[in-house]
Amino acid sequence: MSKFKIVWLLFLLIISFPSHAQQLAEVKGRITNTSNEPIPGATILLSSTKKGAKADRNGFFKISGISFGNHQVTISAVGYQT
Structure with a gap:
């Protein structure tokens, strides 16, 4: 394989990661x-x-780094029903 093809392949692989x-x-x-008051410490x-x-x-x-799609969210806090 020529050096040009190797460089081109590496370039394509590098830009696919981001x-x-x-x-x-x-x-x-x-x-x-x-009452629209914040609930600090809720999980x-x-x-x-x-x-x-x-x-x-x-x-x-904020929860980051999740895949797109449907997810069930569970919220709990002391003194409140889950």
């Missing part, structure tokens, strides 16, 4: 009660993955 990594999504939001889990997050003091959370 495009694959961009096919991940994130879920973010804010957890509040019925958010994606049942189809092993990923989760904890809400900050303002109720905001």
Whole structure:
């Protein structure tokens, strides 16, 4: 194989890695009660993955690096029904 073909093959392989990594999504939001007050420390889990997050003091959370598709979200907090 010529050096040109090897270089071209390596180039194609290198540019394919970033495009694959961009096919991940994130879920973010804010957890509040019925009075629209934040629920700090609420736990958010994606049942189809092993990923989760904890809400900050303002109720905001973010879960990154998940695949596109349908996921079941489970939210729990002390004093609230899951």
